[in-house]
Amino acid sequence: MIYLDHAATTPVKPEVLEAMLPYFTEHYGNPSSVYKIAQRNKKAIDDARAVVAGHLGAQPNEIFFTSGGTEADNWAIKGIAAALKEKGNHVITTNIEHHAVLHPCQYLEKQGYEVTYLEVNADGLVSAEQVEAAIRPETILITIMYANNEIGTIMPIAEIGAVAKKHGITFHTDAVQAVGQLPIDVRAQNIDLLSLSGHKFYGPKGTGALYIRRGLKLPPLLHGGGQERSRRAGTENVPGIVGLATALDLAYQDLEAKNAKLKALRDYLIDGIEARIPYCRLNGHREARLPNNVNVSFEFIEGESLLLLLDMEGIAASSGSACTSGSLDPSHVLLALGLPYEQAHGSIRFTLGENNTREEMDVVLAKLPPFVEKLRSMSPLYEDFVRQNS
């Protein structure tokens, strides 16, 4: 199989699994207990916290483990809204956030908050100037993703952080797609809250963390025992936490070399598609994008049918077409770029990983053109296009 869906999830690395396994069996103690076998687990969590903090430029007591990216996003957004409701009721975000941010924002709107959804430009980017222009006296939160999960665009986070700091507004970033792939420094970038998720960087699913800047008042998410400094109660997922930290450490090892390799593969695939297939477009800014993201719209065809043909050849990718998601609307991200509906339906996302090779890209580049050709020969839209242009 050629797996090109690393933005959806990644396999757990063998080293990560190995680090986790003892915490299911020998080291089963409850980290809150006083005896030795339990204390060792407490230390494992402390160590993991320090590792995560180290890679973000944070302090260990600013890291709170969660069940994943969705939980961290919900906690940050709904928590700040509740904590600052006396101060204001306005939130600034973008129109291309993941649903883990968009849906909490829509929920807040139902509660009487006002949300500004900044519109990205045709390249899938927002600017710090746009953010600043949207600030009102009652703005309490800016939540803008670090990198987009569909088109891979990287937002100007440091500039947005500077704007937020200048106006004294809390700044949260959903960095689920960035952590493990891009260097991050929460201090230098003026980030107050940051969400991350373990399964995007070869860690286990159902693990994540929220960085909460020291001194920031964020109400507890779960009330119960004293875990996570009483802000996220519940006996810790020790193997998961150990796995997340181990994976993060590995992700940031030789980052530059890995990213250089990924970028070369990414550009090889983009250039190859553009050279071989007419009537296609790359979605998202060509440079300000994650080193592993390729998102292309193929005109006149629908994404799911192309995914099925690729799947028959053992190539796993994903699509922004409605028919893949079970809803009837195509991806809000692609529509936000200004793509017409048929092009939004005809998009494919390839997200590369550490183990992908040039040979695999060659296989994709060999299979793709005849598949696109086949689907176009069945397409009434292509028929109309050809007729109009002949």
Added chain:
Amino acid sequence: MYSQKVMECFMNPQNVGEIENADGVGTVGNPKCGDIMKIYLQIEDNIIRDAKFKTFGCGAAIATSAMLTQMIKGKSIEEAMKVTNKAVADALDGLPPVKMHCSCLAEEALKAALWNYAERNGITIEGLTPPANHHEEDHAAAAEEN
């Protein structure tokens, strides 16, 4: 996700193409919901001699188009009128629930092509109503549920 039958029909679809000087042509769906289906009919002595299709859409949409054209070939107009989207879905060993929407298009496209044939020939076909694009409404209804 899909039955083997659907995958077969999708991978090797029968009756893809256009019919020159077709006796009836119908197009339904719209780019918004991601499925557009166009059906061409050649009708002689009340019998559907040939049927071809072009579809922009997902695997289910392509498979149902192919299956529908296979099912109506050689049938009289009256018999073809009885081919429902459920019959097409059954012939494909079923479709996932989220895909029933796509399969409705096949029946609608057939009816639109028959309507076109009836109009051209100044005849009425019993039980046939003018093609309305219900798609916009389906769209709104489905969006509500999400």
